[in-house]
Amino acid sequence: MKKSILxxxxxxxxxxxxxxxxxxxxxxxxxxxxxxxxxALSAGSNIELLNEQISLYSPSLVCIANSWDLKxxxxxGAKVFIGEEGLLEMLSLAKSLKVINAIAxxxxxxxxxxxxxxxxxxILSNKESLVVAGSRFDVSKIIPIDSEHFGLWYILEGLKAxxxxxxxxxxxxxxxxxxxDKSAKEVLDSKLKSVLAHPNWxxxxxxxxxxxxxxxxxxxxxxxxWLFKDLNKNLKIDSLIERSSSIHSLVELEDSSLLAHLAxxxxxxxxxxxxxxxxxxxxxxxxxxxxxxxxxxxxxxxxTKLYPLWKYKDLLLEKPSLGAVLNASNEVALEAFLxxxxxxxxxxDIVSKTLEAFKDTKxxxxxxxxxxxxxxxxxxxLKQLHDLI
Numbered sequence: 001m002k003k004s005i006l007x008x009x010x011x012x013x014x015x016x017x018x019x020x021x022x023x024x025x026x027x028x029x030x031x032x033x034x035x036x037x038x039x040a041l042s043a044g045s046n047i048e049l050l051n052e053q054i055s056l057y058s059p060s061l062v063c064i065a066n067s068w069d070l071k072x073x074x075x076x077g078a079k080v081f082i083g084e085e086g087l088l089e090m091l092s093l094a095k096s097l098k099v100i101n102a103i104a105x106x107x108x109x110x111x112x113x114x115x116x117x118x119x120x121x122x123i124l125s126n127k128e129s130l131v132v133a134g135s136r137f138d139v140s141k142i143i144p145i146d147s148e149h150f151g152l153w154y155i156l157e158g159l160k161a162x163x164x165x166x167x168x169x170x171x172x173x174x175x176x177x178x179x180x181d182k183s184a185k186e187v188l189d190s191k192l193k194s195v196l197a198h199p200n201w202x203x204x205x206x207x208x209x210x211x212x213x214x215x216x217x218x219x220x221x222x223x224x225x226w227l228f229k230d231l232n233k234n235l236k237i238d239s240l241i242e243r244s245s246s247i248h249s250l251v252e253l254e255d256s257s258l259l260a261h262l263a264x265x266x267x268x269x270x271x272x273x274x275x276x277x278x279x280x281x282x283x284x285x286x287x288x289x290x291x292x293x294x295x296x297x298x299x300x301x302x303x304t305k306l307y308p309l310w311k312y313k314d315l316l317l318e319k320p321s322l323g324a325v326l327n328a329s330n331e332v333a334l335e336a337f338l339x340x341x342x343x344x345x346x347x348x349d350i351v352s353k354t355l356e357a358f359k360d361t362k363x364x365x366x367x368x369x370x371x372x373x374x375x376x377x378x379x380x381x382l383k384q385l386h387d388l389i
Contacts, residue, residue: 013037014275015061015094015120017087017111018102019053020046022204023125023145023267027100028057030271033285039096042087042103047072054078061094063087088114100145100274101126104206106327106374109133113367116141123274127219131323132374134226135365142227143274148172148220149227150270151249151261156228159251159259166254167231172220173242173249174302175200177212179344180241184305187212188345192337195344200245200265206334213347214307215330221313222323237317244296246289264289308348312355321363322355324370328377329354329384336385346388354381 014031018024019041031038040061043050047064051074054062063081064073073080081090084107091099091114099115100123101108108126115122116138123143124130130137144150152170159167178197179187195212196205203211210216217239224237236252249261263269264287272280280286304311316322333347357380363373 013039013096015040015091015096015099017042017100018104019043020049021102021104023102026267027102027271028053030268030275030285034276034279036275040090040094045069061090063090084110087111091115091118097121098123104204106132106331127223128327130223130226131219132327133367133370134222134320134323136367137226139227144227145267145270145274146220147248147265147267147270149223152224152228152251154261155249155251155259167235167251168254169236169238169252170224170228171238171240171250172224173240173247174214174217175211175245176241176243178208179212187306188343188348190344191341205338209334209337213344214302214310215351218309218313218316218326222316222320225317225320239302241300241302243298243300244293246293246297262289309351315359321365321370322358324374325355325358325377326351328374329381332378332381332385340389349388350381350384353384
């Protein structure tokens with residue numbers, strides 16, 4: 001019988017990539033709570049927080065994105081690496097067999113691939129790894145820590161333990177984002193400040209914008225496809241808005257029963273399983289849902305008038321390699337939206353037009369072809385941006 005990743009008891013140290021982001025920060029807290037060690041950290045430009053983490057967790061390896069930040073870095077004896085090349089070298093030198101990839105964006109893809117090439121367990125938060133190159137991953141070596149995919153995994157593991165495999169549909173939930181109570185016109189006309197005002201929590205700017213456009217959920221639908229595609233060849237994948245963010249996932253069985261996963265959306269539960277394995281049952285570091293949260297549960301369908309990009313869900317599931325096009329076009333649109341005084345309609349138009357341009361393209365699954373497609377789609381998206389503004 002194949003040994004579960006969660007059965008491992010000899011993994012005492014961790015590599016945390018994207019350590020200064022919200023997930024990286026929470027991951028370090030959970031690692032500390034379990035009494036485990038941090039061998040390596042990577043960060044982007046938040047050197048001040050990284051210096052605090054180095055003092056607190058004493059890693060022996062540290063990677064930063066840019067050489068000009070070396071003068072601000074206080075490594076305290078740690079070996080220092082720079083840029084993507086340095087990051088991959090750091091992964092190769094690290095003795096830790098578990099890597100938490102919480103890097104934001106396309107920049108996290110090569111780190112994920114390198115982790116599995118080195119036969120280390122990948123505790124994955126970086127969405128773009130599977131969205132862009134899901135066909136290149138052995139998902140049996142991945143522990144998903146997005147709340148939605150962890151919830152699906154949690155339910156499915158319970159079913160597997162009982163010998164039940166009659167799953168017909170997987171459903172992940174969405175908050176609806178900051179504009180969920182606006183009219184369709186108000187959504188498309190919205191500027192950055194209103195898009196960033198998420199009703200349920202404070203997140204990074206990019207993921208908050210993706211939540212408002214529903215691109216984040218398109219990403220997660222693709223992640224669901226790659227993570228669980230071997231479950232049932234006729235498996236359906238859907239999504240619903242659940243405004244309280246208390247229910248993260250639902251699994252439908254052949255008899256039409258629905259099993260739901262409810263948990264506090266602070267990431268501590270999935271991180272605890274990824275870091276502590278089955279020890280997670282023994283630890284009291286999980287914030288429990290209060291009963292008052294349960295009475296707020298409120299499901300809604302995803303309205304394509306409010307979220308026009310959601311109409312591409314079925315196309316992406318039919319041709320999941322188009323994830324590279326989705327990500328490239330969304331990156332271009334996000335960069336423009338964050339730096340210019342533009343309306344949300346620009347993101348919708350750029351992503352829509354780029355996906356339309358590639359929807360009939362025959363896509364090969366080699367990494368070289370996927371990366372070439374991503375680059376080409378980015379060029380097309382940049383042209384669309386130029387035409388729009």
